[in-house]
Amino acid sequence: MSKAHQRRKQPEAVRQQVLEVAARLSLREGPARVTLEAVSQAAGVSKGGLLHHFPSKQALLDGMFDDLVGKFGQAIDEEMARHPAEAGRFTRAYLAVCFSPEHSGESDGWKTLVTELLAEPHLRARWRLWSERQAERHAATDGSVDAELVRFAVDGLWLSQLLDAPGPGPERQRALMDRLIALSRL
Known part of the structure; x- marks a missing residue:
């Protein structure tokens, strides 16, 4: 199997990116507009990847x-x-x-x-x-x-x-x- 298409996982970098994107979204559009879907799209992370780190909006806020x-x-x-x-x-x-x-x-x-x-x-x-x-x-x-x-x-x-x-x-x-x-x- 070729390793050319395998991406090295960096969970802490993904987690930090999600936090930064969520903060920017909240600031720009207001907290009510921050949804898990919006954050995953803006961060370029799958919804499953986002849910791995933050299983709910409450967990994301925390x-x-x-x-x-x-x-x-x-x-x-x-x-x-x-x-x-x-x-x-x-x-x-x-x-x-x-x-x-x-x-x-x-x-x-x-x-x-x-x-x-x-x-x-x-x-x-x-x-x-x-x-x-x-x-x-x-x-x-x-x-x-x-x-x-x-x-x-x-x-x-x-x-x-x-x-x-x-x-x-x-x-x-x-x-x-x-x-x-x-x-x-x-």
């Missing part, structure tokens, strides 16, 4: 959530390793990752996720659980009222940018971020 939140958590952990001062380290890393140019390329994915979070109660529950775990994990170093205030301010600034709402210009944003960093050290 996969998108896990992918983005996993990357976010990993980036925070990497950023925390750069901060020698323990007090407020998680909060400063959270701020840095939310506004880092390296992660701005993932903003389409976050726009999609925010849309899905608003529409899907189970994803909101998963986000709340992730947030609670981070608060518990870092309570000793980031449990102060000031650190919590900083994280809420970061969420507001980040969401404002994500939704293209009017916000502070670059100079003002830098001043706000500097102030938030200072608060995280208290």
Whole structure:
């Protein structure tokens, strides 16, 4: 049998491609228009191949959530390793990752996720659980009222940018971020 027509399987690459296509479709056409059929066609993957990775739309949404939140958590952990001062380290890393140019390329994915979070109660529950775990994990170093205030301010600034709402210009944003960093050290 000739191997000329056999394709080497790369399941993780296919899975990642499906997640990226689903996010783009959701952003461009809205979450309601994301169907397994539409994703399989746009990704160039058979429906069976898609179902192998994501047996339902719910599984696909969970996969998108896990992918983005996993990357976010990993980036925070990497950023925390750069901060020698323990007090407020998680909060400063959270701020840095939310506004880092390296992660701005993932903003389409976050726009999609925010849309899905608003529409899907189970994803909101998963986000709340992730947030609670981070608060518990870092309570000793980031449990102060000031650190919590900083994280809420970061969420507001980040969401404002994500939704293209009017916000502070670059100079003002830098001043706000500097102030938030200072608060995280208290």
